[in-house]
Amino acid sequence: MKNLLLLGTGTIAGMHLAEFGALHDCRIVACADSLPGRADAFAEKNGLLNAFESLDDAIRWGDFDAAINATPDGVHRITTLQLIDANKPVFCEKPLAPSFGDAIEMTDAAEKAGLVNMVNFTYRNSPALQMARQMVIGGAIGTLRHVEAAYRQSWLVSKAWGDWRTEPGWLWRLSRAHGSNGVLGDVGVHILDFACYGANDEVASLRADLVTFPKAEGDRVGDYALDANDSFSMTARLKGGALATILATRYATGHANDLSLALHGTQGAVKVETDGRSSQLFVSSGKGVDAHRWRRKNVPPTRRNARAFADALISGVNGEPSFRRAAEMQRIIDAAIVSAESDRTVVLA
Structure with a gap:
Protein backbone atom coordinates (compact mmCIF):
# COMPACT_ATOMS: atom_id res chain seq x y z
CA MET A 1 0.00 0.00 0.00
CA LYS A 2 1.36 3.43 -0.99
CA ASN A 3 0.57 6.25 1.44
CA LEU A 4 0.04 9.76 0.10
CA LEU A 5 0.17 13.28 1.49
CA LEU A 6 -2.41 15.69 0.06
CA LEU A 7 -0.82 19.15 0.00
CA GLY A 8 -3.52 21.81 -0.30
CA THR A 9 -7.13 21.33 0.78
CA GLY A 10 -9.00 23.66 -1.58
CA THR A 11 -11.76 22.74 -4.02
CA ILE A 12 -9.63 20.42 -6.15
CA ALA A 13 -8.68 18.34 -3.08
CA GLY A 14 -12.09 16.66 -3.07
CA MET A 15 -11.48 15.34 -6.57
CA HIS A 16 -8.19 13.80 -5.48
CA LEU A 17 -9.89 12.15 -2.51
CA ALA A 18 -12.40 10.57 -4.87
CA GLU A 19 -9.86 9.49 -7.50
CA PHE A 20 -7.32 7.97 -5.12
CA GLY A 21 -10.04 6.69 -2.80
CA ALA A 22 -11.17 4.38 -5.61
CA LEU A 23 -7.78 2.61 -5.63
CA HIS A 24 -6.99 -0.48 -3.56
CA ASP A 25 -3.22 -0.03 -3.35
CA CYS A 26 -2.80 3.70 -2.85
CA ARG A 27 -4.42 5.94 -0.23
CA ILE A 28 -4.34 9.48 1.12
CA VAL A 29 -3.31 9.31 4.79
CA ALA A 30 -2.56 12.96 5.59
CA CYS A 31 -3.19 16.51 4.46
CA ALA A 32 -1.35 19.81 4.84
CA ASP A 33 -2.45 23.39 4.33
CA SER A 34 -0.79 26.64 5.40
CA LEU A 35 -4.07 28.39 6.23
CA PRO A 36 -4.62 28.01 10.00
CA GLY A 37 -7.24 25.40 10.87
CA ARG A 38 -7.93 24.39 7.30
CA ALA A 39 -6.02 21.09 7.31
CA ASP A 40 -7.58 20.02 10.63
CA ALA A 41 -11.07 20.77 9.34
CA PHE A 42 -10.42 18.88 6.10
CA ALA A 43 -8.96 15.89 7.93
CA GLU A 44 -11.89 15.71 10.35
CA LYS A 45 -14.44 15.96 7.55
CA ASN A 46 -12.78 13.26 5.45
CA GLY A 47 -11.54 10.84 8.09
CA LEU A 48 -7.81 11.52 7.78
CA LEU A 49 -5.78 10.87 10.91
CA ASN A 50 -2.94 13.28 10.16
CA ALA A 51 -3.12 17.01 9.42
CA PHE A 52 -0.35 19.62 9.23
CA GLU A 53 -0.26 23.41 8.96
CA SER A 54 2.93 23.45 6.93
CA LEU A 55 4.76 21.29 4.44
CA ASP A 56 7.79 21.44 6.74
CA ASP A 57 5.79 19.73 9.49
CA ALA A 58 4.51 17.07 7.10
CA ILE A 59 8.02 16.32 5.84
CA ARG A 60 9.37 16.08 9.40
CA TRP A 61 6.62 13.53 10.09
CA GLY A 62 7.57 11.84 6.84
CA ASP A 63 5.32 8.78 6.97
CA PHE A 64 4.18 9.05 3.34
CA ASP A 65 5.51 7.60 0.11
CA ALA A 66 4.54 10.41 -2.26
CA ALA A 67 2.61 13.68 -2.40
CA ILE A 68 -0.26 15.17 -4.36
CA ASN A 69 0.48 18.87 -4.88
CA ALA A 70 -2.89 20.64 -4.99
CA THR A 71 -1.61 24.05 -3.90
CA PRO A 72 -2.26 27.27 -5.90
CA ASP A 73 -0.33 27.58 -9.17
CA GLY A 74 2.12 30.16 -7.87
CA VAL A 75 3.53 27.90 -5.16
CA HIS A 76 3.83 24.67 -7.17
CA ARG A 77 7.52 25.29 -7.77
CA ILE A 78 8.69 25.95 -4.20
CA THR A 79 6.57 23.17 -2.67
CA THR A 80 7.44 20.60 -5.33
CA LEU A 81 11.17 21.32 -5.04
CA GLN A 82 10.87 20.93 -1.27
CA LEU A 83 9.20 17.54 -1.72
CA ILE A 84 11.84 16.44 -4.24
CA ASP A 85 14.56 17.49 -1.80
CA ALA A 86 12.85 15.21 0.74
CA ASN A 87 13.01 12.37 -1.84
CA LYS A 88 9.22 12.24 -2.33
CA PRO A 89 7.60 11.55 -5.73
CA VAL A 90 5.04 14.19 -6.73
CA PHE A 91 1.70 14.19 -8.54
CA CYS A 92 1.21 17.90 -9.27
CA GLU A 93 -1.85 19.81 -10.35
CA LYS A 94 -1.68 21.74 -13.60
CA PRO A 95 -0.12 24.03 -14.64
CA LEU A 96 3.17 22.67 -13.37
CA ALA A 97 4.43 26.26 -12.98
CA PRO A 98 3.58 29.75 -14.24
CA SER A 99 6.59 29.80 -16.60
CA PHE A 100 8.68 27.40 -18.66
CA GLY A 101 11.80 28.31 -16.68
CA ASP A 102 10.22 27.24 -13.40
CA ALA A 103 8.65 24.15 -14.96
CA ILE A 104 11.90 22.90 -16.47
CA GLU A 105 13.72 23.50 -13.16
CA MET A 106 11.18 21.26 -11.43
CA THR A 107 11.45 18.68 -14.21
CA ASP A 108 15.23 18.54 -14.10
CA ALA A 109 15.20 18.24 -10.31
CA ALA A 110 12.74 15.34 -10.31
CA GLU A 111 14.55 13.49 -13.09
CA LYS A 112 17.98 14.02 -11.49
CA ALA A 113 16.62 12.60 -8.23
CA GLY A 114 15.14 9.62 -10.10
CA LEU A 115 11.69 10.30 -8.66
CA VAL A 116 8.32 9.49 -10.17
CA ASN A 117 6.76 12.74 -11.39
CA MET A 118 3.38 13.34 -13.01
CA VAL A 119 1.00 16.22 -13.72
CA ASN A 120 -2.77 15.92 -13.52
CA PHE A 121 -3.95 16.78 -17.02
CA THR A 122 -7.42 15.51 -16.15
CA ALA A 308 -1.24 5.71 -13.64
CA PHE A 309 0.50 7.48 -10.74
CA ALA A 310 -0.12 4.54 -8.40
CA ASP A 311 1.24 2.14 -11.02
CA ALA A 312 4.34 4.32 -11.44
CA LEU A 313 4.94 4.36 -7.68
CA ILE A 314 4.64 0.59 -7.50
CA SER A 315 6.76 -0.17 -10.57
CA GLY A 316 9.25 2.68 -10.21
CA VAL A 317 8.78 3.48 -13.90
CA ASN A 318 7.58 7.03 -14.49
CA GLY A 319 4.10 7.54 -15.86
CA GLU A 320 2.47 10.05 -18.21
CA PRO A 321 1.74 12.90 -18.33
CA SER A 322 5.14 13.69 -16.82
CA PHE A 323 6.67 16.92 -15.58
CA ARG A 324 8.58 17.15 -18.86
CA ARG A 325 5.35 16.98 -20.83
CA ALA A 326 3.85 19.73 -18.66
CA ALA A 327 6.97 21.86 -19.12
CA GLU A 328 6.60 21.55 -22.90
CA MET A 329 2.99 22.77 -22.65
Whole structure:
Protein backbone atom coordinates (compact mmCIF):
# COMPACT_ATOMS: atom_id res chain seq x y z
CA MET A 1 0.00 0.00 0.00
CA LYS A 2 1.36 3.43 -0.99
CA ASN A 3 0.57 6.25 1.44
CA LEU A 4 0.04 9.76 0.10
CA LEU A 5 0.17 13.28 1.49
CA LEU A 6 -2.41 15.69 0.06
CA LEU A 7 -0.82 19.15 0.00
CA GLY A 8 -3.52 21.81 -0.30
CA THR A 9 -7.13 21.33 0.78
CA GLY A 10 -9.00 23.66 -1.58
CA THR A 11 -11.76 22.74 -4.02
CA ILE A 12 -9.63 20.42 -6.15
CA ALA A 13 -8.68 18.34 -3.08
CA GLY A 14 -12.09 16.66 -3.07
CA MET A 15 -11.48 15.34 -6.57
CA HIS A 16 -8.19 13.80 -5.48
CA LEU A 17 -9.89 12.15 -2.51
CA ALA A 18 -12.40 10.57 -4.87
CA GLU A 19 -9.86 9.49 -7.50
CA PHE A 20 -7.32 7.97 -5.12
CA GLY A 21 -10.04 6.69 -2.80
CA ALA A 22 -11.17 4.38 -5.61
CA LEU A 23 -7.78 2.61 -5.63
CA HIS A 24 -6.99 -0.48 -3.56
CA ASP A 25 -3.22 -0.03 -3.35
CA CYS A 26 -2.80 3.70 -2.85
CA ARG A 27 -4.42 5.94 -0.23
CA ILE A 28 -4.34 9.48 1.12
CA VAL A 29 -3.31 9.31 4.79
CA ALA A 30 -2.56 12.96 5.59
CA CYS A 31 -3.19 16.51 4.46
CA ALA A 32 -1.35 19.81 4.84
CA ASP A 33 -2.45 23.39 4.33
CA SER A 34 -0.79 26.64 5.40
CA LEU A 35 -4.07 28.39 6.23
CA PRO A 36 -4.62 28.01 10.00
CA GLY A 37 -7.24 25.40 10.87
CA ARG A 38 -7.93 24.39 7.30
CA ALA A 39 -6.02 21.09 7.31
CA ASP A 40 -7.58 20.02 10.63
CA ALA A 41 -11.07 20.77 9.34
CA PHE A 42 -10.42 18.88 6.10
CA ALA A 43 -8.96 15.89 7.93
CA GLU A 44 -11.89 15.71 10.35
CA LYS A 45 -14.44 15.96 7.55
CA ASN A 46 -12.78 13.26 5.45
CA GLY A 47 -11.54 10.84 8.09
CA LEU A 48 -7.81 11.52 7.78
CA LEU A 49 -5.78 10.87 10.91
CA ASN A 50 -2.94 13.28 10.16
CA ALA A 51 -3.12 17.01 9.42
CA PHE A 52 -0.35 19.62 9.23
CA GLU A 53 -0.26 23.41 8.96
CA SER A 54 2.93 23.45 6.93
CA LEU A 55 4.76 21.29 4.44
CA ASP A 56 7.79 21.44 6.74
CA ASP A 57 5.79 19.73 9.49
CA ALA A 58 4.51 17.07 7.10
CA ILE A 59 8.02 16.32 5.84
CA ARG A 60 9.37 16.08 9.40
CA TRP A 61 6.62 13.53 10.09
CA GLY A 62 7.57 11.84 6.84
CA ASP A 63 5.32 8.78 6.97
CA PHE A 64 4.18 9.05 3.34
CA ASP A 65 5.51 7.60 0.11
CA ALA A 66 4.54 10.41 -2.26
CA ALA A 67 2.61 13.68 -2.40
CA ILE A 68 -0.26 15.17 -4.36
CA ASN A 69 0.48 18.87 -4.88
CA ALA A 70 -2.89 20.64 -4.99
CA THR A 71 -1.61 24.05 -3.90
CA PRO A 72 -2.26 27.27 -5.90
CA ASP A 73 -0.33 27.58 -9.17
CA GLY A 74 2.12 30.16 -7.87
CA VAL A 75 3.53 27.90 -5.16
CA HIS A 76 3.83 24.67 -7.17
CA ARG A 77 7.52 25.29 -7.77
CA ILE A 78 8.69 25.95 -4.20
CA THR A 79 6.57 23.17 -2.67
CA THR A 80 7.44 20.60 -5.33
CA LEU A 81 11.17 21.32 -5.04
CA GLN A 82 10.87 20.93 -1.27
CA LEU A 83 9.20 17.54 -1.72
CA ILE A 84 11.84 16.44 -4.24
CA ASP A 85 14.56 17.49 -1.80
CA ALA A 86 12.85 15.21 0.74
CA ASN A 87 13.01 12.37 -1.84
CA LYS A 88 9.22 12.24 -2.33
CA PRO A 89 7.60 11.55 -5.73
CA VAL A 90 5.04 14.19 -6.73
CA PHE A 91 1.70 14.19 -8.54
CA CYS A 92 1.21 17.90 -9.27
CA GLU A 93 -1.85 19.81 -10.35
CA LYS A 94 -1.68 21.74 -13.60
CA PRO A 95 -0.12 24.03 -14.64
CA LEU A 96 3.17 22.67 -13.37
CA ALA A 97 4.43 26.26 -12.98
CA PRO A 98 3.58 29.75 -14.24
CA SER A 99 6.59 29.80 -16.60
CA PHE A 100 8.68 27.40 -18.66
CA GLY A 101 11.80 28.31 -16.68
CA ASP A 102 10.22 27.24 -13.40
CA ALA A 103 8.65 24.15 -14.96
CA ILE A 104 11.90 22.90 -16.47
CA GLU A 105 13.72 23.50 -13.16
CA MET A 106 11.18 21.26 -11.43
CA THR A 107 11.45 18.68 -14.21
CA ASP A 108 15.23 18.54 -14.10
CA ALA A 109 15.20 18.24 -10.31
CA ALA A 110 12.74 15.34 -10.31
CA GLU A 111 14.55 13.49 -13.09
CA LYS A 112 17.98 14.02 -11.49
CA ALA A 113 16.62 12.60 -8.23
CA GLY A 114 15.14 9.62 -10.10
CA LEU A 115 11.69 10.30 -8.66
CA VAL A 116 8.32 9.49 -10.17
CA ASN A 117 6.76 12.74 -11.39
CA MET A 118 3.38 13.34 -13.01
CA VAL A 119 1.00 16.22 -13.72
CA ASN A 120 -2.77 15.92 -13.52
CA PHE A 121 -3.95 16.78 -17.02
CA THR A 122 -7.42 15.51 -16.15
CA TYR A 123 -8.73 15.31 -19.70
CA ARG A 124 -6.29 12.49 -20.42
CA ASN A 125 -8.95 10.52 -18.51
CA SER A 126 -11.26 10.78 -21.55
CA PRO A 127 -11.68 7.37 -23.22
CA ALA A 128 -12.72 9.13 -26.44
CA LEU A 129 -9.46 11.11 -26.53
CA GLN A 130 -7.40 7.97 -25.98
CA MET A 131 -9.20 6.16 -28.80
CA ALA A 132 -8.88 9.15 -31.15
CA ARG A 133 -5.13 9.23 -30.55
CA GLN A 134 -4.82 5.52 -31.28
CA MET A 135 -6.74 5.95 -34.53
CA VAL A 136 -4.38 8.74 -35.58
CA ILE A 137 -1.33 6.65 -34.68
CA GLY A 138 -2.77 3.63 -36.50
CA GLY A 139 -3.35 5.60 -39.71
CA ALA A 140 -7.14 5.27 -39.61
CA ILE A 141 -7.65 8.84 -40.85
CA GLY A 142 -4.64 8.98 -43.15
CA THR A 143 -2.24 11.92 -42.95
CA LEU A 144 -3.35 14.60 -40.52
CA ARG A 145 -4.06 17.93 -42.20
CA HIS A 146 -6.11 20.09 -39.82
CA VAL A 147 -6.76 20.20 -36.08
CA GLU A 148 -9.52 22.18 -34.36
CA ALA A 149 -9.53 22.35 -30.56
CA ALA A 150 -11.64 24.45 -28.21
CA TYR A 151 -12.19 24.79 -24.47
CA ARG A 152 -15.40 26.70 -23.75
CA GLN A 153 -16.45 27.97 -20.33
CA SER A 154 -18.93 30.73 -19.45
CA TRP A 155 -18.37 31.58 -15.78
CA LEU A 156 -17.78 35.24 -16.64
CA VAL A 157 -21.36 35.25 -17.96
CA SER A 158 -23.23 32.56 -16.04
CA LYS A 159 -23.61 32.38 -12.27
CA ALA A 160 -23.90 28.59 -12.31
CA TRP A 161 -20.64 28.34 -10.34
CA GLY A 162 -21.26 31.46 -8.28
CA ASP A 163 -20.69 35.15 -8.97
CA TRP A 164 -17.09 36.26 -9.55
CA ARG A 165 -18.11 39.85 -8.79
CA THR A 166 -18.88 39.04 -5.16
CA GLU A 167 -16.94 35.84 -4.42
CA PRO A 168 -13.20 36.59 -4.02
CA GLY A 169 -12.27 32.94 -4.60
CA TRP A 170 -12.68 33.55 -8.34
CA LEU A 171 -10.88 36.87 -8.59
CA TRP A 172 -7.29 35.61 -8.47
CA ARG A 173 -7.91 33.94 -11.85
CA LEU A 174 -8.57 37.37 -13.36
CA SER A 175 -5.55 39.18 -11.93
CA ARG A 176 -1.96 38.88 -13.13
CA ALA A 177 -0.64 40.33 -9.87
CA HIS A 178 -2.25 37.41 -8.05
CA GLY A 179 -0.41 34.80 -10.11
CA SER A 180 -2.80 34.23 -13.01
CA ASN A 181 -1.87 33.82 -16.67
CA GLY A 182 -5.57 34.11 -17.43
CA VAL A 183 -7.58 31.58 -19.37
CA LEU A 184 -4.42 30.73 -21.35
CA GLY A 185 -2.57 29.55 -18.25
CA ASP A 186 -5.59 28.13 -16.45
CA VAL A 187 -7.40 25.99 -19.02
CA GLY A 188 -5.30 26.77 -22.10
CA VAL A 189 -2.75 24.29 -20.79
CA HIS A 190 -5.50 21.64 -20.87
CA ILE A 191 -6.62 22.29 -24.43
CA LEU A 192 -3.04 22.46 -25.69
CA ASP A 193 -2.29 19.06 -24.19
CA PHE A 194 -5.66 17.76 -25.41
CA ALA A 195 -4.92 18.86 -28.97
CA CYS A 196 -1.27 17.80 -29.19
CA TYR A 197 -1.83 14.48 -27.42
CA GLY A 198 -4.84 13.61 -29.57
CA ALA A 199 -2.99 14.57 -32.75
CA ASN A 200 0.15 12.69 -31.62
CA ASP A 201 2.14 15.73 -32.70
CA GLU A 202 3.79 18.87 -31.30
CA VAL A 203 3.65 22.59 -32.04
CA ALA A 204 6.41 23.86 -34.36
CA SER A 205 5.28 27.50 -34.63
CA LEU A 206 2.34 29.60 -33.51
CA ARG A 207 0.63 32.95 -33.67
CA ALA A 208 -1.66 33.89 -30.80
CA ASP A 209 -4.09 36.60 -29.76
CA LEU A 210 -5.03 37.23 -26.11
CA VAL A 211 -7.97 39.42 -25.13
CA THR A 212 -8.92 40.91 -21.78
CA PHE A 213 -12.45 42.29 -21.83
CA PRO A 214 -13.73 45.15 -19.60
CA LYS A 215 -15.65 43.57 -16.72
CA ALA A 216 -15.89 46.15 -13.92
CA GLU A 217 -15.53 49.86 -13.38
CA GLY A 218 -11.86 50.75 -13.64
CA ASP A 219 -11.13 47.09 -14.46
CA ARG A 220 -10.71 46.45 -10.77
CA VAL A 221 -12.54 44.78 -7.89
CA GLY A 222 -10.97 45.77 -4.56
CA ASP A 223 -7.33 44.70 -4.56
CA TYR A 224 -7.73 42.76 -7.80
CA ALA A 225 -6.75 44.42 -11.09
CA LEU A 226 -8.73 42.48 -13.72
CA ASP A 227 -5.93 42.35 -16.27
CA ALA A 228 -5.51 38.64 -17.04
CA ASN A 229 -6.70 37.40 -20.45
CA ASP A 230 -10.28 36.11 -20.74
CA SER A 231 -10.04 34.55 -24.22
CA PHE A 232 -7.29 33.34 -26.49
CA SER A 233 -7.06 32.01 -30.01
CA MET A 234 -4.07 30.48 -31.73
CA THR A 235 -3.10 29.20 -35.13
CA ALA A 236 -0.23 26.74 -35.09
CA ARG A 237 1.74 24.57 -37.45
CA LEU A 238 2.48 21.14 -36.08
CA LYS A 239 5.78 19.39 -36.66
CA GLY A 240 4.06 16.88 -38.94
CA GLY A 241 2.79 19.69 -41.17
CA ALA A 242 -0.84 19.96 -40.06
CA LEU A 243 -2.45 23.34 -39.35
CA ALA A 244 -4.14 23.75 -35.96
CA THR A 245 -6.64 26.27 -34.64
CA ILE A 246 -6.89 26.31 -30.85
CA LEU A 247 -8.98 28.51 -28.56
CA ALA A 248 -10.17 28.85 -24.98
CA THR A 249 -12.55 31.35 -23.45
CA ARG A 250 -14.54 32.14 -20.32
CA TYR A 251 -17.16 33.94 -22.42
CA ALA A 252 -18.61 30.93 -24.25
CA THR A 253 -22.21 31.66 -23.29
CA GLY A 254 -24.22 28.45 -23.15
CA HIS A 255 -21.26 26.25 -22.28
CA ALA A 256 -20.39 25.14 -18.77
CA ASN A 257 -17.13 23.25 -19.25
CA ASP A 258 -16.86 21.81 -22.74
CA LEU A 259 -13.83 20.59 -24.68
CA SER A 260 -13.90 19.60 -28.32
CA LEU A 261 -11.26 18.26 -30.68
CA ALA A 262 -11.57 17.54 -34.41
CA LEU A 263 -8.76 15.76 -36.25
CA HIS A 264 -9.11 15.88 -40.05
CA GLY A 265 -6.99 13.60 -42.22
CA THR A 266 -6.66 12.62 -45.86
CA GLN A 267 -8.74 9.45 -45.37
CA GLY A 268 -11.13 10.35 -42.56
CA ALA A 269 -11.70 12.36 -39.42
CA VAL A 270 -12.48 11.95 -35.73
CA LYS A 271 -14.19 14.30 -33.27
CA VAL A 272 -13.97 14.20 -29.47
CA GLU A 273 -16.43 15.97 -27.16
CA THR A 274 -16.20 15.97 -23.36
CA ASP A 275 -17.36 17.93 -20.34
CA GLY A 276 -14.87 16.22 -18.06
CA ARG A 277 -17.40 13.70 -16.80
CA SER A 278 -18.33 11.87 -19.98
CA SER A 279 -16.92 11.89 -23.48
CA GLN A 280 -18.03 10.94 -26.97
CA LEU A 281 -16.14 9.98 -30.11
CA PHE A 282 -17.48 10.48 -33.65
CA VAL A 283 -15.85 9.11 -36.79
CA SER A 284 -16.16 9.92 -40.48
CA SER A 285 -14.44 7.25 -42.55
CA GLY A 286 -14.89 4.96 -45.53
CA LYS A 287 -18.09 5.76 -47.44
CA GLY A 288 -18.96 8.26 -44.75
CA VAL A 289 -16.24 10.57 -46.07
CA ASP A 290 -18.00 10.97 -49.44
CA ALA A 291 -21.42 11.28 -47.82
CA HIS A 292 -20.18 13.65 -45.08
CA ARG A 293 -21.62 11.36 -42.43
CA TRP A 294 -20.43 10.78 -38.89
CA ARG A 295 -21.07 7.79 -36.66
CA ARG A 296 -20.66 7.56 -32.93
CA LYS A 297 -18.05 5.02 -31.90
CA ASN A 298 -18.18 3.11 -28.63
CA VAL A 299 -14.95 3.30 -26.67
CA PRO A 300 -13.63 1.18 -23.79
CA PRO A 301 -12.70 2.66 -20.38
CA THR A 302 -9.20 4.05 -20.02
CA ARG A 303 -6.67 4.09 -17.19
CA ARG A 304 -7.10 7.28 -15.21
CA ASN A 305 -4.28 9.55 -14.04
CA ALA A 306 -4.54 8.50 -10.40
CA ARG A 307 -4.22 4.84 -11.43
CA ALA A 308 -1.24 5.71 -13.64
CA PHE A 309 0.50 7.48 -10.74
CA ALA A 310 -0.12 4.54 -8.40
CA ASP A 311 1.24 2.14 -11.02
CA ALA A 312 4.34 4.32 -11.44
CA LEU A 313 4.94 4.36 -7.68
CA ILE A 314 4.64 0.59 -7.50
CA SER A 315 6.76 -0.17 -10.57
CA GLY A 316 9.25 2.68 -10.21
CA VAL A 317 8.78 3.48 -13.90
CA ASN A 318 7.58 7.03 -14.49
CA GLY A 319 4.10 7.54 -15.86
CA GLU A 320 2.47 10.05 -18.21
CA PRO A 321 1.74 12.90 -18.33
CA SER A 322 5.14 13.69 -16.82
CA PHE A 323 6.67 16.92 -15.58
CA ARG A 324 8.58 17.15 -18.86
CA ARG A 325 5.35 16.98 -20.83
CA ALA A 326 3.85 19.73 -18.66
CA ALA A 327 6.97 21.86 -19.12
CA GLU A 328 6.60 21.55 -22.90
CA MET A 329 2.99 22.77 -22.65
CA GLN A 330 4.22 25.71 -20.56
CA ARG A 331 6.77 26.50 -23.25
CA ILE A 332 3.90 26.84 -25.73
CA ILE A 333 2.03 29.12 -23.32
CA ASP A 334 5.09 31.33 -22.88
CA ALA A 335 5.47 31.50 -26.67
CA ALA A 336 1.79 32.44 -27.05
CA ILE A 337 2.26 35.36 -24.64
CA VAL A 338 5.30 36.54 -26.60
CA SER A 339 3.37 36.20 -29.87
CA ALA A 340 0.40 38.21 -28.60
CA GLU A 341 2.57 40.96 -27.11
CA SER A 342 4.78 41.28 -30.21
CA ASP A 343 2.10 40.56 -32.85
CA ARG A 344 4.27 38.02 -34.62
CA THR A 345 4.66 34.33 -35.28
CA VAL A 346 6.91 32.52 -32.81
CA VAL A 347 8.95 29.50 -33.89
CA LEU A 348 9.57 26.94 -31.15
CA ALA A 349 13.03 25.40 -31.27
